[in-house]
Amino acid sequence: MGIVDKIQEIEKELGRTQKNKSTEHHIMLLKARLAKYKNMLLEQDAKKGGGGTGEGFDVKKKGQASVALIGFPSVGKSSLLTKLSNTKSEIASYAFTTLTCIPTIVDIKGAKVQLIDMPGIIEGACHGKGRGKQVISAARNCDMVLMVVEAGSAELQIRLLTKELENMGIRLNTKKPDMTFKRIKKGGIKFASTCKLTHLNQDLAKKILHEYRVFNAEILVREDITLDEFLDCVIGDCKYMKCAYCFNKIDNITIEEVDRLARLHPYSVVCSCHWDLNLDRVIDKIWEVLDFIRIYTKRQGRNPDLQDAFTLRNGSTIHQLCTKIHHEMASKMKIATVWGRSAKHQPQKVGKNHVLMEGDVVQIIVNN
Ligand SMILES: Nc1nc2c(ncn2[C@@H]2O[C@H](COP(=O)(O)OP(=O)(O)OP(=O)(O)O)[C@@H](O)[C@H]2O)c(=O)[nH]1
Ligand SMILES: [K+]
Numbered sequence: 001m002g003i004v005d006k007i008q009e010i011e012k013e014l015g016r017t018q019k020n021k022s023t024e025h026h027i028m029l030l031k032a033r034l035a036k037y038k039n040m041l042l043e044q045d046a047k048k049g050g051g052g053t054g055e056g057f058d059v060k061k062k063g064q065a066s067v068a069l070i071g072f073p074s075v076g077k078s079s080l081l082t083k084l085s086n087t088k089s090e091i092a093s094y095a096f097t098t099l100t101c102i103p104t105i106v107d108i109k110g111a112k113v114q115l116i117d118m119p120g121i122i123e124g125a126c127h128g129k130g131r132g133k134q135v136i137s138a139a140r141n142c143d144m145v146l147m148v149v150e151a152g153s154a155e156l157q158i159r160l161l162t163k164e165l166e167n168m169g170i171r172l173n174t175k176k177p178d179m180t181f182k183r184i185k186k187g188g189i190k191f192a193s194t195c196k197l198t199h200l201n202q203d204l205a206k207k208i209l210h211e212y213r214v215f216n217a218e219i220l221v222r223e224d225i226t227l228d229e230f231l232d233c234v235i236g237d238c239k240y241m242k243c244a245y246c247f248n249k250i251d252n253i254t255i256e257e258v259d260r261l262a263r264l265h266p267y268s269v270v271c272s273c274h275w276d277l278n279l280d281r282v283i284d285k286i287w288e289v290l291d292f293i294r295i296y297t298k299r300q301g302r303n304p305d306l307q308d309a310f311t312l313r314n315g316s317t318i319h320q321l322c323t324k325i326h327h328e329m330a331s332k333m334k335i336a337t338v339w340g341r342s343a344k345h346q347p348q349k350v351g352k353n354h355v356l357m358e359g360d361v362v363q364i365i366v367n368n
């Protein structure tokens with residue numbers, strides 16, 4: 001029996017098994033086994049070269065961030081890219097019009113952001129259907145996903161696509177579970193937690209790890225993680241990505257439905273490429289989800305340079321700004337002066353660990 005068959009069999013059994021107190025343990029072990037086989041499948045493909053990038057999928061990263069447009073065929077990914085940028089990506093009513101990755105650069109609030117149009121993916125993509133695997137691998141290299149779905153069947157499409165991405169180790173809009181997992185040479189499984197755990201205990205952790213043939217490891221869990229999160233850490237190959245949901249073709253649905261979809265998720269945005277409706281909001285949403293801040297710099301005795309901003313992730317420090325300016329700047333810096341929202345008084349003298357905020361102006365003073 002092949003790995004795919006085994007996966008299907010376990011999935012079937014999971015579907016058959018009723019969830020209750022007495023089957024809880026069994027379900028958890030089945031899930032552990034399932035994750036193991038899925039991981040084996042990915043490794044197998046990676047060896048064959050099927051999991052990596054392929055012809056037309058090697059996109060050179062450009063700009064400060066990259067956004068992967070992911071969706072089923074003919075939902076309007078290429079239409080959207082064409083509307084949002086100067087790049088023309090082929091548009092047609094038949095599925096699989098786009099067969100390679102089409103990158104373009106758009107200017108968002110002064111930052112260069114790379115949008116990548118991708119071929120449509122279909123159910124079973126993660127098992128190698130269509131070019132789904134290559135598409136998802138290419139998406140993994142991006143900074144965020146823009147999931148494009150048809151407004152008429154939004155929830156179903158989101159559910160199916162999320163599952164395809166999950167099967168390829170991509171976790172959307174969730175943060176990395178707070179636990180450490182370290183393999184050691186001997187000593188057995190050492191399990192500790194800093195809080196009350198309601199899904200996991202030492203005994204269960206041991207059993208799961210034995211499934212993976214891990215007999216010696218140190219585990220420290222710092223939050224009440226679920227079994228799935230535990231497995232993600234053990235497999236260790238998950239990518240945690242932000243995702244915005246774009247509901248296209250709202251010209252096909254009622255205004256009540258539009259209103260409902262717009263509120264479905266904090267990262268939702270509704271639009272219509274045909275009616276040119278709300279397209280600027282799609283750009284705003286990408287910016288919001290990327291969570292960037294713009295920082296301006298100033299030379300001594302001069303006005304700040306408000307034309308050219310440095311784009312950094314929210315929460316970045318002076319140190320990170322320095323490395324953006326010049327590779328030696330961080331080591332040369334003596335002190336920095338900050339004007340703006342992050343400064344306690346105007347201006348404030350700060351060190352490298354000072355956390356910046358949107359719109360700050362910074363002057364770096366270097367050692368001579
Ligand atoms: N009604 C309506 N149709 C749209 C809208 N946007 C795109 N379409 C149509 O949907 C069809 C598919 O558009 P594409 O942009 O090729 O879709 P795609 O997602 O890139 O498709 P693939 O590359 O095949 O995966 C075309 O006939 C478009 O004209 C929209 O807002 N409303
Ligand atoms: K199409």
Ligand SMILES: [Mg+2]
Pocket residue numbers: 077078079089090091097098117118119120
């Ligand atoms: Mg297309």
